[in-house]
Amino acid sequence: MELILVNLIDGLVTGLLLFMLSAGLTLIFSMMGVLNFAHASFYMLGAYFAYSISLYTGFWMGLLIAPLIVGVLGAGVERYGLRRVHQYGHVPELIFTFGLALLIEELVQFIWGKNQMPYAIPDVLNFTAFAIAGNSIPAYKIFMIFISVAIFIGLLYILTKTRVGMIIQAALSYPRTVEALGHNVPLIFMGVFGVGTALAGVAGVIAGPVLGTFPGMAFVLGSIVFVTIVIGGLGSLWGALAASLLIGWITTFAKSYNIEMSDILNGIGVVTPADLDDNIFRDLWTVTSPQIADILPYILMVLILIFRPAGLFGKRHT
């Protein structure tokens, strides 16, 4: 029982972290119809910038400044890169962001090298918040949950209650009409792109000390983020939230409970073959849940795409 609670908290942290990335990505997608392949690269840039800043001014200034830099960079990419490629169509846009992801990874290796950076949790937060049956919960995890939830509420408030949010929502559905009403739609697009990448930057800043700040960090998380928004339904903010939490919990639970496939198969009445070593399905029999934890999101995505192509919360569009 206590273990379930601990796993719930761990899964929540992973899920909320995923959500901070997928929220920006899904907003950008619903606005421009382009999936930003380089989104996780901005997350990585956030972590690296924050590390470099924290060397001089400490963690908190990094948390404040790094996302701003990342957001400005993101807006620049939209203004000078994407807007230019947009005229060629969606597929070149996707290829452009893909190339950008490659380039940012190389750039990070160029500037900071290939090794992991010693980016650490600030001392203020480096203590155990509380313990559940001997499993200590670090305060940093509580801090991560707090930041993510605050950002989610802030985003929801801005999008639904403020004038800016109204214009953004209108520009999502009817960009031409909004433009005719005198709003600068390209500027709105640029702003949303900048805010989305800044959110990814925040995620990078707070995840860097826990998950490690190394050149492969964008790649590790990048494809999971895509899977998340496909499962949640492209363009749906609530879908992104639900899918992020779902993936966070599924992977956490699969990792902490060692369930063997042979137990499941025996349980449903399939008898283990006698000479397992020569059986061509031997890998299927010996597979365990921690082994497949990392590919569960992909399996989930393929299943969703087969049975509900629009995603959990997505609207079916032509």
Place this chain on the structure above:
Amino acid sequence: MSNTELPKGARPEEQITTDPSRAAQRMRAGSMTLTMLPWIVAAILLAMLPYIFTSNSALTIMNQMWITVVFALAYNMLLGQGGMLSFGHAVYAGVGGFACMHIMNMSDFFASFPLPVLPVFGGLFGMGLALIVGSFSTRNAGTVFAMISLGVGELIAACSVIIVAFFGGEEGISGDRTYAMPFFGNEFLQQINVYYLTAFWMLLSAGLMYLWSRTPVGRMANAVRDNPERAEFLGYSARWVRFFSFVASGFFAGVSGALFAINYEILTEENLNTASSGVILLVTFLGGVGFFFGPIIGAIVFTLVQTVLSLQTELWAFYAGTLFVLTVMFFPGGLAGLLMMHVPAFRLGKAGGLIVPYLKTLLPGAIGVLAVCGLVEMVFHVRHASTGDHEMTLFWTTFDSHAILPWVIFIGVAVIGLGIARTTAPALRDAWNEANTAGGSA
């Protein structure tokens, strides 16, 4: 039922747009014709190349090149001809290769089996996987297709560490091609034998893919790429057209995987992962997706650049990435598009007028770019070389990377080179416009 009624599916006489009695018109519509000349030239060239470049390393590079050509052409069946962007195409090549590796290891079967037939099996396995995945992934084009391809690619790449029986885990699977039944007394012990096998399969696959692009289904793939809605109204199922392209592309990707297996005799997780899929996208796009021969140019240039540059600098992936992004932004037609841009000027007989302006702009520009690369290398050296190591070698000269003089020289050359290129660019633009305008005098 009256006799005058036509059977289902048949069309009334006047609706047939192509007159069967006029051969020229028929060819234009059905278009199975192709000029044989480029293929004959290519065949002769492929046969001659080992006599020009005799070293084993040259053969290895050329083998790698032809394998990449097959893969890139297969990839372009999706991207260029079908408008489907796949981020996980390496798995079809990889699975084809792994299957071939297992065939190589089935010693009884393999001993009664000539090696040159093996790529057919690779292709069939690649096609089998494409049949399964394509059944649900080709429902949509564009972004959704790209996402599914990425997810499936990641899934299969991740499976390679779990399903050890098939993928061999982290060390991969290796075999020995020489256990095959001798093919006219040939056991493929030497690199040169493998070269001819690879070259033959490359030419055959390229020819088949070209023919495919001329068939009605290949033509419909273009129509579906450009306007799926209209294709649907004409009575074609966009989904099935995409599916056929996808399956055919899976077949040829599998062939390239089999050629890889024959050449290197080992396959690992690296042949499946997203990085390999990314490389093939890069190759195809750099070459140019708009023309059939684009990926061929891309594969040849990329393999050469990769081999040469990776020996010279650690940063070659950085340069390749920069080149890729710039290509997407400024030359979406790729190298083939750049070449074909000059066709009108040649037709008008005015291409000669471009040579001098080109030299005036591109030569200083290239020198400037090289100087910028030099600066990048120096920054990299200053940042990442071990402490105290101030000596670096660049452009065949050794100097101290912490001294001020090399920096001044490189910055100077970069500024001057790019500056000249910038001032002569308007003249080039004028010459370009002049060369592409019919009539008039120079």
